[in-house]
Every structure is written in C-alpha cells, then in structure tokens.
Amino acid sequence: MSTLIKQVRADGLPRHVAVIMDGNGRWAKARGLPRVAGHQAGAQAAERLIRFAGGKLGLKNLTLFAFSTENWNRPAEEVDFLMHLLDQFITEKLKEFIREGVRLIVSGDLGGLPSQIRETVRNAIEQTAQNDRLLLNVALNYGARQEIVRACQRVASAAVAGKLNLVELDENSFACFLYTDGIPDPDIIIRTSGEMRLSNFLLWQAAYAELYFTGTLWPDFTPAELLKTIASYQKRERRFGGVRNV
Ligand code: IPE
Numbered sequence: 001m002s003t004l005i006k007q008v009r010a011d012g013l014p015r016h017v018a019v020i021m022d023g024n025g026r027w028a029k030a031r032g033l034p035r036v037a038g039h040q041a042g043a044q045a046a047e048r049l050i051r052f053a054g055g056k057l058g059l060k061n062l063t064l065f066a067f068s069t070e071n072w073n074r075p076a077e078e079v080d081f082l083m084h085l086l087d088q089f090i091t092e093k094l095k096e097f098i099r100e101g102v103r104l105i106v107s108g109d110l111g112g113l114p115s116q117i118r119e120t121v122r123n124a125i126e127q128t129a130q131n132d133r134l135l136l137n138v139a140l141n142y143g144a145r146q147e148i149v150r151a152c153q154r155v156a157s158a159a160v161a162g163k164l165n166l167v168e169l170d171e172n173s174f175a176c177f178l179y180t181d182g183i184p185d186p187d188i189i190i191r192t193s194g195e196m197r198l199s200n201f202l203l204w205q206a207a208y209a210e211l212y213f214t215g216t217l218w219p220d221f222t223p224a225e226l227l228k229t230i231a232s233y234q235k236r237e238r239r240f241g242g243v244r245n246v
C-alpha cells in the first residue's frame with residue numbers, strides 16, 4: 001500500500017471520483033449467501049473507501065452510486081433491506097463524518113424515499129454542512145435522466161419567475177440546476193463487477209470522464225485498487241476534443 005501510494009502523484013489527483021458500486025449480489029451468490037449479505041459486505045467496502053479517500057489519499061470529491069431510480073424494480077425484501085442498510089450506515093457514520101470533516105450530500109429524489117431514511121439523510125446533510133475535507137455525494141434514488149428532467153423543470157420555473165433569461169442559458173448555467181451544482185465533473189468513473197455500462201449514472205457529468213471498468217466485485221474493492229486506478233488515470237492523456245500532446 002505504501003509503495004502504491006508513492007506511485008500516485010499528489011498534484012495530479014482527480015478532483016472527483018465517482019463509483020458505480022456493482023456486484024454485491026454476485027459476491028454473495030459465489031459464497032452461497034443471500035444477496036443481502038452482499039449488500040452488507042458492500043457497505044463495509046464503502047466505509048473503507050470513504051475513510052481512505054478522505055484520510056490518507058486526500059481526495060476532495062467522491063460520489064458513490066448507492067441506489068438507482070431503477071432499483072425499485074427489485075424484490076420488495078431486497079429494497080427494504082437496502083433502505084434499512086443505508087439508514088443504518090448514515091446513522092452510524094455520522095459521528096465519524098463530523099469528526100473527520102466529511103460533508104455528506106445526496107444526489108437523487110429524497111421525496112421518493114421512506115420517511116425514516118429521508119429524515120436520517122436530511123439530518124446528516126445539515127450536521128455536516130460546514131465540513132470541507134471530503135465531499136461525499138451519495139447517489140440515492142438517483143437516475144441521470146430524472147436529474148436532467150428535473151433540471152429542465154427548475155430552469156422553466158426560474159424563467160417564468162423572471163430569475164433567468166433563457167437567452168443566457170448555457171452549459172455552465174444549466175449545470176447549476178443539477179444535483180451536482182458546485183462539484184467539478186468526475187475525472188474518473190469506476191464501475192466494478194465487469195459490467196461495461198453507465199446504467200443511468202451521471203450522464204451529463206460524464207461527458208469527459210475517464211472510464212474504468214474492473215472485474216472486481218464491489219465488496220472486494222479495496223483502497224489499494226483505487227490507488228491503482230488513480231495511478232493508471234495519471235498515465236492517460238485527456239484531450240477534451242483538442243489535439244494529441246506530442
Ligand atoms: C450493487 O450490487 C448494489 C446495488 C445496485 C444496490 P448488485 O445488487 O447490483 O449486485 P449484482 O449486480 O446483482 O451482482
């Protein structure tokens with residue numbers, strides 16, 4: 001780990017890493033366990049990663065995809081378990097977040113969540129609002145298409161209220177209506193478990209993100225693997241539509 005951390009240039013850290021935490025179900029199945037055991041192990045992997053990202057690594061922005069607008073299609077018992085797990089996770093981590101300077105925000109439709117988790121989330125957002133070491137953005141009841149439609153609705157309301165001149169709307173001002181207002185676009189999007197798709201995650205913000213796919217199942221994803229990903233990111237040449245650097 002210490003040799004790995006030396007391979008990462010502190011001055012070239014991604015400003016924002018976003019992760020599609022996938023493969024919990026398969027991790028459990030491979031062990032003959034129920035799917036929910038995979039989610040439990042996945043929560044531990046998330047805990048490890050948050051601690052490392054905000055601590056030793058010194059990352060500023062981390063987004064974790066925890067529950068999508070499409071995940072309601074899962075069996076009710078699994079959805080209930082996930083909601084309970086998320087509630088418990090945030091409740092239990094709150095003290096540590098406050099102590100370690102982690103600011104929690106949520107991307108997603110909070111109104112569509114069970115009232116108990118909604119309250120837990122609101123309270124954690126409020127209590128960590130002044131923290132500035134690591135911004136932890138949990139994508140919860142999140143779908144990128146829903147986010148873009150919501151942004152359009154908010155743009156329309158602002159225009160009707162005379163607070164926005166539509167002629168002046170551009171990419172930057174539009175982005176202020178997304179959940180990620182104020183956060184730099186992700187430099188890296190990681191997806192675990194071997195699937196190579198975005199599954200309705202950060203479609204707007206992903207425009208120039210570097211994509212990383214690993215076969216590792218989410219519960220097995222370690223800080224060391226994050227470091228390897230960042231080291232490999234630092235070797236990539238980003239062009240943003242420009243010419244190749246020779
Ligand atoms: C990711 O693991 C967790 C959530 C989507 C909530 P999955 O539950 O999707 O695991 P697989 O893809 O079935 O292995």
Ligand code: IPE
Nearest residue numbers: 020021022065066067068199
């Ligand atoms: C994406 O994983 C959502 C989260 C990680 C929360 P899924 O497992 O839901 O995605 P699909 O269905 O395989 O595309």
Ligand code: MG
Nearest residue numbers: 022023024025
């Ligand atoms: Mg999955």
